[in-house]
Amino acid sequence: MKRLFPILSIVTAFLLAYALYQALVVAPTDAQQGDVYRIIYYHVPSAWTAFLLFLINFVASIVYLIRRSPKADMIALVSAEVGVVFCTIVLVTGPIWARPVWGIWWAPGDIRLTSTLVLWLIYVSYLLLRRFSNSAQTQMLAAALAVFGALDVPLVYFSIWFFRTQHPQPVIGGGGSMDPRMLHTLLINWLAFVCFAFLVAWSRYRLEQLQREIEQAHAMRSLVGSAVAAKASLPLSRSSR
Amino acid sequence: MNSLWAVILATIVKDIRLEWRSKDALNSMLFFSLLVVVIFMFSFDPLAEESRHIVGGLVWVGFLFASVTALNQTWARELRNQVLDAYRVSPAPANALFLAKVLGNFLFVSVLEALMTPLFVIFYNVRALGPAWQLIPIGILGTWALVVNGTFFAAMSLRTRSREIMLPLLLFPISIPAVVSMVAGTTAILTGEDSAHFYIVLLLTYDVVFTTVCLALFEMILHAE
Secondary structure (H helix, E strand, O other), rough: OOHHHHHHHHHHHHHHHHHHHHHHHHHHEEEOOOOOOOHHHHHHHHHHHHHHHHHHHHHHHHHHHHOOOHHHHHHHHHHHHHHHHHHHHHHHHHHHHHHHHHHOOOOOOOOHHHHHHHHHHHHHHHHHHHEEOOOOHHHHHHHHHHHHHHOOOOHHHHHHHOOOOOOOOOOOOOOOOOHHHHHHHHHHHHHHHHHHHHHHHHHHHHHHHHHHHHHHHHHHHHHHHHHHHHHOOOOHHHHHH | HHHHHHHHHHHHHHHHHHHHHHHHHHHHHHHHHHHHHHHHHHHHOOOOHHHHHHHHHHHHHHHHHHHHHHHHHHHHHHHHHHHHHHHOOOOOOHHHHHHHHHHHHHHHHHHHHHHHHHHHHHHHOOOOOHHHHHHHHHHHHHHHHHHHHHHHHHHOOOEEHHHHHHHHHHHHHHHHHHHHHHHHHHHHHHHHHOOOOOHHHHHHHHHHHHHHHHHHHHHHHOOOO
């Protein structure tokens, strides 16, 4: 597994470079929006990657609640952290794109924009809970909150449903028409982003693993140390007799 | 089944008696939401026509903030004298305790709403142009939505550092769909421009979904230590 990491890093670097070239040079300019539209190659793949990571977080949390495996908990933590980063990219690139195209930074009634913001809020509160809770039950509490968050997402979507939406229809499966070269570039970018997200999540996972091992080692040492100290300080204990 | 109701009833009666004697939760909620009413009145100073559009938001934001002060006390009160530990070792079903707490909080927040709603009506000169009776299901379902998740998250935040601040941080993001439905539904009824049926159905769905999840996970949360 460890030898795979550098290979994946190199592949990701190549993919990202190729995707950047495709996005900025090869993909045709949009007929209405001009070159501004090229931000789509960052906005949309980031969104898909973030949703994928949140889905992984949900599944890992369910697995943790059933099996109580620390691995599932670490996967949930890591996917939420990386997912929040990608979700932030979506929320930053969205207004940058909206300003020249729609003429406004933010459309409060827009369904996808608003539900992405709420999604971001939910997962930030998830990370806050993990930060603030220091008991041994943090993992279980976090997994419970992740279930709440995931179930909240469809309700958020429907609650904003009534407002008129300003977003373009989904590119894939929404009946919208798109130049095949644009779609190709978009998918290449998505692949590169998913690889990159996976790479970051993997190194974060290893870091978390090491951190937990260190904590365990510290706990063990202090246990052993206090046991020795107890033996030395109690003259009536069995060993001194 | 019988023991479930017995535990629920006993806990509610105990909570109401405690509240009746101390009036901690109700007094703090009442004064807090009164402050919200007055501060909003000074910051917006609306005409009657405008107020119809914004008062739904003001009312629910006020109740949301005020109910957090009561929800924070609901479990903290059980920590004194290790009452919560006694619950953990007792054979009483965990969900009975949870339901009792939710019903108790529901009662307190409903009393608050019953007392504060006339004040909003007076200060903002509102009169519903749509079917006013629909405000009742929105009120009941909305209060339940706030209280059921709030009670659960209050139990969760017992185990965190600075738990008083943790509750709103956990509760508000999850409550956004419920708050949107309450506010939009109330506004639809007050202005009479829209139908509120969709929001009532959505609130009902929210309540059913989250009540189920809370009941499924509460036992785990209670025994987490």
